Amino acid sequence: MKMLKLTLAAVAVTIAATSLASTANAGRPATAAPHGEVCMGYLHSNVAKAKKLSKAKQRARRKWQTKAALVGLSYRKWDWAHVRHYDCTKKGKWHHCRAAGYPCYK
Numbered sequence: 001m002k003m004l005k006l007t008l009a010a011v012a013v014t015i016a017a018t019s020l021a022s023t024a025n026a027g028r029p030a031t032a033a034p035h036g037e038v039c040m041g042y043l044h045s046n047v048a049k050a051k052k053l054s055k056a057k058q059r060a061r062r063k064w065q066t067k068a069a070l071v072g073l074s075y076r077k078w079d080w081a082h083v084r085h086y087d088c089t090k091k092g093k094w095h096h097c098r099a100a101g102y103p104c105y106k
Contacts (some may be wrong), residue, residue, distance in 0.1 A: 037104040039082055040071050044100035056095035057086050057091035064099035 003073060048059030061078050069076040078084060084101030 011077035037080065037082075037106050039102045040068075040075055040102040042083075042100065042102055043067050043071075044087075045098050047096050047098055049094045049096045051093055051095070053088060053090075053095045053097075056088060056097040059097070060088075060097040060099040062084060064101070071103060072105070074105035077105070080104045080106060 045060045045063035048056050048063055050056040050059060065076045065078055066073060066082075068081075078099070079099075081101035081103050084099070086097050086099055088095055088097040090096070
């Protein structure tokens with residue numbers, strides 16, 4: 001039982017360290033874009049689902065914008081993101097989408 005507790009504690013520490021590292025990297029400028037924008041590290045949204053593909057994309061985009069706003073409110077605009085795209089699949093009647101890209105501000 002004691003070994004199991006130690007193993008679970010080690011897993012928790014590893015997960016926490018990984019989360020901190022990815023959060024730290026998300027706050028650093030990744031590139032200076034050619035038109036004067038400043039872009040951050042690559043972000044992807046959590047999965048959004050809907051019966052219509054357009055609605056699933058819209059929901060994924062909103063989730064991406066929420067994540068990008070955590071980096072800074074100026075980064076939340078989807079239209080300013082570089083290499084933005086959707087990854088969508090269909091399972092039965094449901095479309096599952098994620099939005100991804102580099103958040104930028106001008």
